[in-house]
Amino acid sequence: MTADDDRFDPTADATHFPVAIEWKAMTDDTGDSDAGDTPSDDTPSDDTPSDDTPAAAAPPDDAPESLSLDRFHEALEAEERPLATASEVARRLGTTQSVARDALAALVDRGDVDRLDVESDPVVFYPTDWGRLATRERVVTFPKRREIVVDRPTQFTRARLSQFAHLVDTTGTDPGTRGYLYRIRQEDVWAAPFDDADALIASLRSVLPRRYDHLEGWIRDQWRRAHRFRLYTHQDGYVVLRAASESLMGNVADQHLDTDHLRAPISETEAWVNEDAVAEVKRALYDAGYPVQDDRDLDVGDPVDVDLTTDLRPYQETWVETFLERRSGVYVGPPGSGKTVAAIATIAAVGGETLILVPSRELAEQWREELLAHSTVDPADIGLYHGGRKEIRPITIATYQIAGMDRHRSLFDSRKWGLICFDEAHHVTAPVYSRTAELQSKHRLGLSATPVRETGSEEEIYTLIGQPIGADWDELFEAGFVQEPEVEIRYVPWRDELARNEYASADGRERRRLAAENPAKIEEIRYLLAAHRDKKALVFIEFLDQGKAIADALGVPFVSGETPHYERAELFRRFRDDGARSSAGRDGDAPDGLGTSDAIDTLVVSRVGDEGIDLPNAELAIVASGLGGSRRQGAQRAGRTMRPTGSALVYVLATRGSSEEEFAQRQMRHLARKGVRVRETNVAE
Numbered sequence: 001m002t003a004d005d006d007r008f009d010p011t012a013d014a015t016h017f018p019v020a021i022e023w024k025a026m027t028d029d030t031g032d033s034d035a036g037d038t039p040s041d042d043t044p045s046d047d048t049p050s051d052d053t054p055a056a057a058a059p060p061d062d063a064p065e066s067l068s069l070d071r072f073h074e075a076l077e078a079e080e081r082p083l084a085t086a087s088e089v090a091r092r093l094g095t096t097q098s099v100a101r102d103a104l105a106a107l108v109d110r111g112d113v114d115r116l117d118v119e120s121d122p123v124v125f126y127p128t129d130w131g132r133l134a135t136r137e138r139v140v141t142f143p144k145r146r147e148i149v150v151d152r153p154t155q156f157t158r159a160r161l162s163q164f165a166h167l168v169d170t171t172g173t174d175p176g177t178r179g180y181l182y183r184i185r186q187e188d189v190w191a192a193p194f195d196d197a198d199a200l201i202a203s204l205r206s207v208l209p210r211r212y213d214h215l216e217g218w219i220r221d222q223w224r225r226a227h228r229f230r231l232y233t234h235q236d237g238y239v240v241l242r243a244a245s246e247s248l249m250g251n252v253a254d255q256h257l258d259t260d261h262l263r264a265p266i267s268e269t270e271a272w273v274n275e276d277a278v279a280e281v282k283r284a285l286y287d288a289g290y291p292v293q294d295d296r297d298l299d300v301g302d303p304v305d306v307d308l309t310t311d312l313r314p315y316q317e318t319w320v321e322t323f324l325e326r327r328s329g330v331y332v333g334p335p336g337s338g339k340t341v342a343a344i345a346t347i348a349a350v351g352g353e354t355l356i357l358v359p360s361r362e363l364a365e366q367w368r369e370e371l372l373a374h375s376t377v378d379p380a381d382i383g384l385y386h387g388g389r390k391e392i393r394p395i396t397i398a399t400y401q402i403a404g405m406d407r408h409r410s411l412f413d414s415r416k417w418g419l420i421c422f423d424e425a426h427h428v429t430a431p432v433y434s435r436t437a438e439l440q441s442k443h444r445l446g447l448s449a450t451p452v453r454e455t456g457s458e459e460e461i462y463t464l465i466g467q468p469i470g471a472d473w474d475e476l477f478e479a480g481f482v483q484e485p486e487v488e489i490r491y492v493p494w495r496d497e498l499a500r501n502e503y504a505s506a507d508g509r510e511r512r513r514l515a516a517e518n519p520a521k522i523e524e525i526r527y528l529l530a531a532h533r534d535k536k537a538l539v540f541i542e543f544l545d546q547g548k549a550i551a552d553a554l555g556v557p558f559v560s561g562e563t564p565h566y567e568r569a570e571l572f573r574r575f576r577d578d579g580a581r582s583s584a585g586r587d588g589d590a591p592d593g594l595g596t597s598d599a600i601d602t603l604v605v606s607r608v609g610d611e612g613i614d615l616p617n618a619e620l621a622i623v624a625s626g627l628g629g630s631r632r633q634g635a636q637r638a639g640r641t642m643r644p645t646g647s648a649l650v651y652v653l654a655t656r657g658s659s660e661e662e663f664a665q666r667q668m669r670h671l672a673r674k675g676v677r678v679r680e681t682n683v684a685e
C-alpha cells in the first residue's frame with residue numbers, strides 16, 4: 001500500500017484506526033443513493049480470490065458458523081492490521097472469499113464484529129470492542145478520492161474541515177459515536193476563506209494525521225486556478241480582465257470568450273470587458289475551471305443609515321465578515337438559524353441601497369417586520385413592491401414574480417442598488433437570472449436553507465449569486481441555536497384490502513394520490529395529535545381534497561392556495577399567538593377549529609405553507625402527503641419546526657407497501673446527511 005493509496009490506511013497513524021460506522025447511504029454530494037447502491041465487497045479486485053477458483057469447490061472446516069472471534073483475531077494479527085477485508089480473512093483462514101464473507105456476516109450479526117463499507121473499496125471488518133473502547137477522535141484520509149472520514153470529530157476539527165471541505169454524510173444517531181464523511185471538491189478549495197494556499201494547507205495539516213503530498217499538490221493547483229483571472233475597475237471607470245500570464249489570456253480566455261465579452265485587448269494579459277457581459281465572462285471562465293476574482297468597485301447607491309439592534313451570534317458574525325470580504329455569497333443554514341437577521345446585519349454593514357427579493361407577499365411583509373424588529377431603520381425608508389404596491393425606497397422588498405416581469409424592469413434600474421438580497425435563493429426565476437448582468441455590479445447576497453435544486457442548478461445559484469457561506473448544521477444544533485428535530489417515518493398500513501387493491505390496479509398519478517390519501521392516515525394523525533396534545537402542530541398535505549378531509553375530520557382550519565391572503569395571514573397570526581391555548585379543534589368539538597380563544601393549535605397546510613413562513617412556535621409537524629415531492633420540500637417541511645423554541649418533532653406518514661416508503665426514506669436521508677436524527681416505525685395494522 002503506497003502513501004497515496006486510496007484504501008483505508010489505518011497504519012498511517014496509530015491513533016487513527018477503525019471507524020465504527022457503516023456507510024449505508026454514502027453517496028455523492030448531491031444525489032441520493034440507496035443502500036443497495038453501495039458497492040459491496042463483491043467488487044472484484046486483483047487480490048480477491050474468485051469464487052470459481054478450485055478452493056471454492058471444497059470449503060474447509062471453517063464453515064460460516066465455525067468462525068470464532070478468536071480466529072478472526074488471529075487473522076488480524078497475521079495481517080498486522082486492526083481490520084481486514086473478507087478476502088484477507090479468507091486468505092488467512094485458507095477459505096474462499098464467499099465463505100469468509102458469510103462467516104463475517106454471522107459475527108456482525110452477533111455484534112462481535114463491525115464492518116465499514118467504503119464505496120468502491122472492499123468492506124473491512126474489525127472487532128466491535130475496539131470501536132467501543134476507543135473514544136478518541138479518529139481521522140482517516142482517502143487522499144485520491146479526496147475524502148476524509150472522521151469518527152467522533154471535535155468541534156475544532158469540524159470547524160477546520162468546513163473551511164475547505166464539504167460535509168457529505170453523517171452516520172449513527174448518537175453524537176458520541178457519529179461518523180462524518182467530508183469530501184474536498186474543487187469549488188470548496190476555490191471558495192476557501194484563506195489569504196493564500198499556505199494558510200489553507202496549514203489548516204489541512206492541523207486536521208489530517210499526516211501529510212499527503214498528492215492531495216496537497218492538488219489543492220495548491222486548485223487554489224492557483226482560482227487566482228489566475230481577476231476583474232477590476234480601471235481608474236477611468238471601465239472594467240478590465242487580467243490574466244496571470246500571456247498564455248492564459250491566449251489559451252483560456254480567448255478560447256472561451258469572444259468579442260461580445262471582451263471589447264478589445266489592452267495588453268498581452270489584459271482586456272477591456274463589455275460591462276453588460278460581466279456575468280457571462282465569469283460564468284464561462286468558471287465553467288472552464290478558472291473562477292474569477294471579482295475586485296471591481298461596486299455600486300452602493302445612496303448611503304442607507306441603519307444600525308443593527310440585535311447582537312449577532314458568533315457564527316452569524318463570521319457569515320457577515322466572510323460576505324463583506326467576498327462581496328457576494330449565499331448564507332446556507334437550516335431554517336431558523338438566523339439567516340434573515342444576518343442579512344439585516346449585512347444590509348447595515350454595506351450601508352447602501354438594498355433590493356430584497358422574496359418568493360411571496362407574505363414573506364415581503366415578514367421581512368419588513370424583521371427589519372423593524374432588528375434594526376433602527378426608519379419605517380419610511382422601507383418600500384414594498386408587490387401586488388398593488390409599487391413603493392421604491394432605500395430598502396425595497398419585491399417578489400420574484402414582479403421582479404421577473406418585463407414591465408417592471410425599471411425596478412432594477414430605478415436606484416443604484418448596492419446590495420441585492422435573494423431570499424430563499426433556490427427560487428430565483430429564470431427571468432430574474434437573465435437580469436444578472438445588471439446585478440453583477442452589486443453586492444449579491446443569497447439566503448437558502450436548502451441549496452439543493454432538483455434541476456441541478458445549485459451551480460447556477462453559486463455562480464450567479466455567489467459561493468455558499470455556511471455553518472456546519474450539527475454545530476448549530478449542538479450549540480442549541482437551532483432545535484434539532486427528531487424525525488420519525490411512520491409506515492401506515494392500508495385501511496383495508498379494498499384500498500390496497502385499488503392502489504394495486506391504479507397507475508401513474510392516481511396511484512400516487514391513492515397512497516397519499518390512504519384514509520388510515522387520518523386516524524394516525526388523530527393519534528399523533530392526541531399524543532402531543534400540548535404541542536402546536538402543522539399537518540402538511542399535497543392534495544387539496546385530502547387537506548379538506550383531514551381538516552374536516554379534525555375540525556381545524558386548512559390553509560391552501562385558495563385561501564385569500566388576508567385570511568391566511570390572520571390564521572398564521574393566530575397560530576403564532578402564544579396566548580391561552582385553545583383546546584378546540586383537536587377533539588372535533590369546535591367545528592370551525594377556532595374555538596372561543598383566538599389562538600389556534602393545529603393547521604392543515606398545503607404547499608403554500610411550505611416555505612419561509614415564520615411560525616416559530618410550531619413544535620410538531622406531520623407530513624401526511626407530498627412524498628413524491630422534492631428533497632427541498634422534505635427539508636423545508638422539517639424546517640418549519642427547526643426553530644429555537646420548543647421541542648421539535650417531525651412525523652412523516654408513508655403508506656406501507658407503496659412508493660411513498662421509498663420517497664420518505666430518500667427525503668429523510670437527505671436530512672440525515674445534514675445531521676438530523678431520523679427514526680422509523682411501523683404502525684400496527
Ligand SMILES: Nc1ncnc2c1ncn2[C@@H]1O[C@H](COP(=O)(O)OP(=O)(O)OP(=O)(O)O)[C@@H](O)[C@H]1O
Nearest residue numbers: 310311312313334335336337338339340341449612
Ligand atoms: N442573533 C440573534 N439573537 C437573537 N435572536 C435571533 C438572532 N438571530 C436570529 N434570531 C431569532 O431566531 C429566529 C429565526 O431567525 P431568522 O428568521 O433570521 O432565521 P432564518 O434562518 O432566516 O429562517 P428561515 O430560513 O425560515 O427564513 C427569529 O425569531 C429571530 O428573531
